[in-house]
Amino acid sequence: MPFRSLGLDAAIIKAVQETGYTEPTPIQAAAIPFVLQRRDLIGIAQTGTGKTAAFTLPILSLLASSPSKGIRALIIAPTRELVVQIEENVRAYAKHMPLTVATIYGGVSERPQIKALEQGADLVVATPGRLLDLIRGREKAFAHIEFLVLDEADRMLDMGFVPAIRQIVKLLPRKRQTLFFSATLSREIEKLTGEFLQEPETVEIGRRSNPADTVTQSVYEIPQHLKPGLLLHLLQNGALNMVLVFTRTKHGADRIARRLEQAGITTGTIHSNRSQNQRLRALNEFRDGKIRVLVATDIAARGIDVDGITHVVNYDFPPHHEDYVHRIGRTGRAKAVGEAISFVSKEDDDALRALERFTRRGIPRVKAEGFDDKAPAPPRERGAVGNRRPPRKPGEVRAPRSSGGRHQGQSRRRDGSAGSAGGEARGSASGHQSAGGKKGGIGRFFGFGSR
Numbered sequence: 001m002p003f004r005s006l007g008l009d010a011a012i013i014k015a016v017q018e019t020g021y022t023e024p025t026p027i028q029a030a031a032i033p034f035v036l037q038r039r040d041l042i043g044i045a046q047t048g049t050g051k052t053a054a055f056t057l058p059i060l061s062l063l064a065s066s067p068s069k070g071i072r073a074l075i076i077a078p079t080r081e082l083v084v085q086i087e088e089n090v091r092a093y094a095k096h097m098p099l100t101v102a103t104i105y106g107g108v109s110e111r112p113q114i115k116a117l118e119q120g121a122d123l124v125v126a127t128p129g130r131l132l133d134l135i136r137g138r139e140k141a142f143a144h145i146e147f148l149v150l151d152e153a154d155r156m157l158d159m160g161f162v163p164a165i166r167q168i169v170k171l172l173p174r175k176r177q178t179l180f181f182s183a184t185l186s187r188e189i190e191k192l193t194g195e196f197l198q199e200p201e202t203v204e205i206g207r208r209s210n211p212a213d214t215v216t217q218s219v220y221e222i223p224q225h226l227k228p229g230l231l232l233h234l235l236q237n238g239a240l241n242m243v244l245v246f247t248r249t250k251h252g253a254d255r256i257a258r259r260l261e262q263a264g265i266t267t268g269t270i271h272s273n274r275s276q277n278q279r280l281r282a283l284n285e286f287r288d289g290k291i292r293v294l295v296a297t298d299i300a301a302r303g304i305d306v307d308g309i310t311h312v313v314n315y316d317f318p319p320h321h322e323d324y325v326h327r328i329g330r331t332g333r334a335k336a337v338g339e340a341i342s343f344v345s346k347e348d349d350d351a352l353r354a355l356e357r358f359t360r361r362g363i364p365r366v367k368a369e370g371f372d373d374k375a376p377a378p379p380r381e382r383g384a385v386g387n388r389r390p391p392r393k394p395g396e397v398r399a400p401r402s403s404g405g406r407h408q409g410q411s412r413r414r415d416g417s418a419g420s421a422g423g424e425a426r427g428s429a430s431g432h433q434s435a436g437g438k439k440g441g442i443g444r445f446f447g448f449g450s451r
């Protein structure tokens with residue numbers, strides 16, 4: 001089906017063609033006609049399906065058909081990265097129309113954002129917290145809103161943004177068109193749709209439970225202390241040339257980045273302790289190929305829309321299957337292929353099994369050729385006991401611990417990113433191999449719960 005048959009404005013179609021898209025993705029084909037009919041819409045689609053264009057293209061098309069009168073469209077998204085990403089998309093699709101766009105998010109000066117609001121940009125993309133701060137006292141600027149989009153609503157719910165969104169929505173005109181996008185449709189999410197939408201249409205693309213078919217998935221069963229070594233080992237394979245690594249904590253992300261940099265692998269990090277500028281710089285360097293590995297936490301990674309990511313590595317396995325699907329959706333985007341590699345240790349067993357039940361698929365277990373995944377932890381890491389000082393004698397004065405002391409030891413055990421000396425890359429540099437012995441192929445295939 002060509003874009004032309006969807007009823008979009010000619011200026012938008014021209015821009016879309018210049019972007020290089022040849023036909024709408026399924027979510028676009030399903031959602032765009034409803035939006036153009038001015039219907040409220042619930043879109044259930046994971047990232048990587050083209051959902052951003054599914055709401056921006058028809059909104060821009062409708063904006064193009066009537067004169068500007070201040071802010072007419074408001075898109076709310078959970079993270080700054082996602083806001084910037086949506087803005088970039090909007091600018092690309094609106095390049096042949098006289099449209100003004102403003103972004104609003106925390107971590108940067110309010111002043112230019114306030115100015116943009118007061119000048120009445122046609123379309124505003126915002127995170128909920130800063131928007132709520134700025135909207136108070138400027139309600140009039142939002143009196144002409146015709147379109148409200150809540151993007152990644154499930155994530156906004158997880159991040160505790162619903163009260164802020166409720167307050168914002170109260171200040172908007174009741175007569176408006178609301179589009180609600182979420183990767184999942186839980187009971188809580190359904191409740192929210194009842195609150196914010198009127199007689200919505202629902203489009204659901206690809207069972208949410210099925211990660212993109214273009215992504216090959218594999219699991220390395222590996223104890224915590226060998227994870228750093230395994231990552232370095234896998235990175236000896238040049239095929240892993242644009243790699244997104246997920247960790248559970250920001251400190252874990254920093255530690256891994258340091259290890260990789262020490263090994264001569266160009267690495268960036270993106271997590272909530274980094275400033276907005278640092279995050280954007282890391283993202284741009286990753287996109288431009290200046291760094292090979294980007295280490296991210298789930299929340300910071302929400303807006304990562306980078307084409308060409310060859311591998312996603314779940315260094316820490318995500319406890320929630322939604323996060324797994326989101327993470328691996330960062331590779332295999334649009335029609336490209338990608339690989340998702342998960343490091344799974346004993347404590348992740350339940351989460352892995354739950355994921356396999358959810359996706360109704362077993363994920364192949366593979367082994368890295370030339371890597372000893374049974375190497376014991378070096379004595380220092382084998383337990384707190386060996387790392388602990390004897391009890392202090394009454395009156396004894398002690399020198400403070402060095403950086404290898406207790407605090408560090410504890411946090412290492414928590415995120416498992418230390419202790420790699422015993423598990424450092426050894427032997428062959430030939431990438432990964434299936435447990436069955438075939439290089440790069442699918443190893444033993446486990447059914448649900450058969451581990």
Ligand code: AMP
Nearest residue numbers: 021023024025047048049050051052334
């Ligand atoms: P999204 O799900 O919105 O994050 O989009 C995923 C990726 O697909 C982005 O890199 C878009 O630029 C790209 N994309 C969106 N629509 C199309 C299309 N119709 N054809 C090809 N790529 C697309």
